[in-house]
Amino acid sequence: MKSVVVLDYGSGNLRSAQRALQRVGADVEVTSDLRAAAAADGLVVPGVGAFEACMTGLRAIGGEQVIAERVANEQPVLGVCVGMQILFTRGVEFGVESAGCGQWPGAVTRLDAKVIPHMGWNVVAAPQGTTLFRGLSDDARFYFVHSYAAQRWEGRSDALLTWATHEVPFLAAVEDGPLAATQFHPEKSGDAGATVLRNWVEGL
Numbered sequence: 001m002k003s004v005v006v007l008d009y010g011s012g013n014l015r016s017a018q019r020a021l022q023r024v025g026a027d028v029e030v031t032s033d034l035r036a037a038a039a040a041d042g043l044v045v046p047g048v049g050a051f052e053a054c055m056t057g058l059r060a061i062g063g064e065q066v067i068a069e070r071v072a073n074e075q076p077v078l079g080v081c082v083g084m085q086i087l088f089t090r091g092v093e094f095g096v097e098s099a100g101c102g103q104w105p106g107a108v109t110r111l112d113a114k115v116i117p118h119m120g121w122n123v124v125a126a127p128q129g130t131t132l133f134r135g136l137s138d139d140a141r142f143y144f145v146h147s148y149a150a151q152r153w154e155g156r157s158d159a160l161l162t163w164a165t166h167e168v169p170f171l172a173a174v175e176d177g178p179l180a181a182t183q184f185h186p187e188k189s190g191d192a193g194a195t196v197l198r199n200w201v202e203g204l
Helices: 014-023 034-039 051-061 063-072 190-202
Strands: 003-007 027-031 042-045 077-080 088-093 096-099 104-110 118-123 141-146 148-150 160-166 168-176 179-182
Touching (some): 003 014, 014 027, 034 063, 042 063, 051 096, 088 148, 141 160, 148 168
Parallel strands (some): 003 042, 077 179, 088 104
Antiparallel strands (some): 104 148, 160 168
């Protein structure tokens, strides 16, 4: 059984993420212990709310350092919702720019849409070669709740990008070596979300 740490830095649906990962066969611990986070087969970085608040909580426990070390050592990390957003260089909310973890270049900005937040179920367009979405049909739906997103990609050209549209296109998921992330909540996305998590756990 693969060991997974859900990083507790004061943000995210920790217990629902834990239960969802347990259901797909992982041995899951929710903790802020960086030694456990460094040693686990997989690390999940959740996140809800504001970009800056999440970064403040993450820095308070040294979480950005363990993310960087795991990526450098080719150890899998999965960001979820704002846990995806903080992997980028910066976030811009209410005109205020905040520094992120800097694993991916670029900014997370407000969706240029009339209806905000983007809340509810939506389809995604996954690329060929995807691991996260393996076995899922094109009409599989995932649960989103967000007003901000990465709307362009400036990272490595060989990363696998999954897009969704809420009036405008935005990144719904990224698979980039050991680092992966979803803008949607797989733990709230029923069978389709469970498949995404199972695929990630099986790849650890």
